[in-house]
Amino acid sequence: MTEFTSFDSLGLDAASLVALTRAGYEKPTPIQQKAIPAALAGRDLIGCAATGTGKTAAFVLPMVERLQGKKGTRALVLAPTRELAIQIAEHLEMFGRGRGIRGAVVIGGVGMMPQTRELREGHEVIIATPGRLNDHLEHGTAKLNNIEILVLDEADRMLDMGFRPQLDRILARLPKQRQTMLFSATMAGEVAEFASRYLKSPERVEIARSGTMPERASQRVFMVPREEKTALLLALLAEDEASTLVFTRTKRRADRVCHALDRAGIKVARIHADRSQGQRKMALDGFKKGAYRVLVATDIAARGIDVEEIAHVVNFDLPNVPEDYVHRVGRTARMASSGKASSFCSSEEKDQLRDIEKFTRRIIDVAQVPRDAPVFRDAVARRAEFATESMPGRHPQRRRMHSGAPGRADHHPAAAAHASGEKPRVVGRFKPRRRR
Ligand code: AMP
Numbered sequence: 489m490t491e492f493t494s495f496d497s498l499g500l501d502a503a504s505l506v507a508l509t510r511a512g513y514e515k516p517t518p519i520q521q522k523a524i525p526a527a528l529a530g531r532d533l534i535g536c537a538a539t540g541t542g543k544t545a546a547f548v549l550p551m552v553e554r555l556q557g558k559k560g561t562r563a564l565v566l567a568p569t570r571e572l573a574i575q576i577a578e579h580l581e582m583f584g585r586g587r588g589i590r591g592a593v594v595i596g597g598v599g600m601m602p603q604t605r606e607l608r609e610g611h612e613v614i615i616a617t618p619g620r621l622n623d624h625l626e627h628g629t630a631k632l633n634n635i636e637i638l639v640l641d642e643a644d645r646m647l648d649m650g651f652r653p654q655l656d657r658i659l660a661r662l663p664k665q666r667q668t669m670l671f672s673a674t675m676a677g678e679v680a681e682f683a684s685r686y687l688k689s690p691e692r693v694e695i696a697r698s699g700t701m702p703e704r705a706s707q708r709v710f711m712v713p714r715e716e717k718t719a720l721l722l723a724l725l726a727e728d729e730a731s732t733l734v735f736t737r738t739k740r741r742a743d744r745v746c747h748a749l750d751r752a753g754i755k756v757a758r759i760h761a762d763r764s765q766g767q768r769k770m771a772l773d774g775f776k777k778g779a780y781r782v783l784v785a786t787d788i789a790a791r792g793i794d795v796e797e798i799a800h801v802v803n804f805d806l807p808n809v810p811e812d813y814v815h816r817v818g819r820t821a822r823m824a825s826s827g828k829a830s831s832f833c834s835s836e837e838k839d840q841l842r843d844i845e846k847f848t849r850r851i852i853d854v855a856q857v858p859r860d861a862p863v864f865r866d867a868v869a870r871r872a873e874f875a876t877e878s879m880p881g882r883h884p885q886r887r888r889m890h891s892g893a894p895g896r897a898d899h900h901p902a903a904a905a906h907a908s909g910e911k912p913r914v915v916g917r918f919k920p921r922r923r924r
Contacts, residue, residue, distance in 0.1 A: 597765030719867035
């Protein structure tokens with residue numbers, strides 16, 4: 489096949505080339521080289537590319553060109569997470585600005601009214617998460633009868649997240665005559681089945697084999713007991729100043745890790761499904777700008793995180809689904825920068841590690857747990873001390889205030905009062921939580 493090496497050899501028009509220069513894109517990435525000509529020709533497309541390869545521009549640029557001069561809502565982009573939807577909207581803004589192509593972002597966690605207004609105004613592209621779009625369809629505030637272009641981004645994730653019924657409902661409202669483009673970093677069985685149902689003789693663009701990693705990311709795994717994971721994380725963070733994204737299995741564990749890092753004086757934020765949209769945005773923006781060195785996240789947030797300088801991805805817990813490993817590690821070594829990925833594997837997680845290695849067709853190097861590192865030793869000792877203190881009959885709060893160990897207790901007004909000999913002020917009463 490023809491090798492395209494510059495944007496102007498892909499058939500893009502002058503306005504797109506200007507927008508690309510403005511965005512600082514010099515050369516098309518492999519997915520862009522292969523997908524753009526087919527997408528411009530109006531063909532259905534399956535794009536299978538590792539994350540961070542530039543697939544958003546691969547569908548946004550042709551979409552903008554194909555919608556030029558048309559009135560009303562003509563394109564729909566579906567994404568699994570709010571963050572990803574917002575990022576796609578940012579690309580649309582970058583490439584559609586000044587060309588009359590506007591995007592209506594239809595996502596959960598924010599009010600419906602502004603979205604209803606944009607939908608009524610007939611913004612040319614709807615960028616939506618499936619749940620909220622269905623809400624609008626039920627209220628009659630979104631109409632999809634003129635859609636000519638449908639994009640399903642991170643299709644495997646949408647299917648994994650149980651969006652299938654929602655997707656089917658949306659797809660039933662779309663005109664049959666349309667262009668459909670489906671993108672996914674991995675092409676597991678369900679995606680193939682979905683594609684065969686909804687796409688017509690699609691052009692297949694496979695840049696990296698399903699399950700392959702960004703090549704520049706160096707990967708290692710630490711075999712570590714669960715109770716030493718926090719100590720290991722603190723020790724790794726002490727090794728450099730790198731911006732780090734930490735993944736945990738649950739929202740509660742994300743909260744706990746975040747608090748542990750905060751106590752250690754590390755600038756950290758967290759992002760998971762129980763955080764409000766505003767909190768998620770603040771965490772992500774702060775991380776992007778460098779106000780937070782560490783972002784702790786659950787998988788829900790993994791797809792939408794496009795931060796150029798993530799140097800280190802830590803799998804504090806291994807994911808249950810091996811595809812998630814690819815997506816998590818794909819957050820580092822995006823585009824030109826290189827990065828590393830460290831995974832913590834406890835004895836309970838060995839099956840997950842085996843599945844990941846099978847899926848990625850690669851054995852991950854085992855690294856030594858830095859047990860001699862002072863930070864690791866201190867953290868393990870603190871944990872042991874805390875465990876003893878927590879034994880029946882002991883009073884952890886009181887003990888910690890007397891211990892002189894650095895931490896929150898030093899700043900506690902009651903501790904200061906105690907040190908100065910004053911009677912401590914009662915600021916609240918401990919009420920045991922009833923077990924559910
Ligand atoms: P994506 O895979 O679409 O999430 O893109 C990953 C990152 O690469 C985003 O920050 C894009 O803005 C950037 N990017 C995409 N294509 C190019 C390109 N041809 N040259 C430079 N940066 C790009």
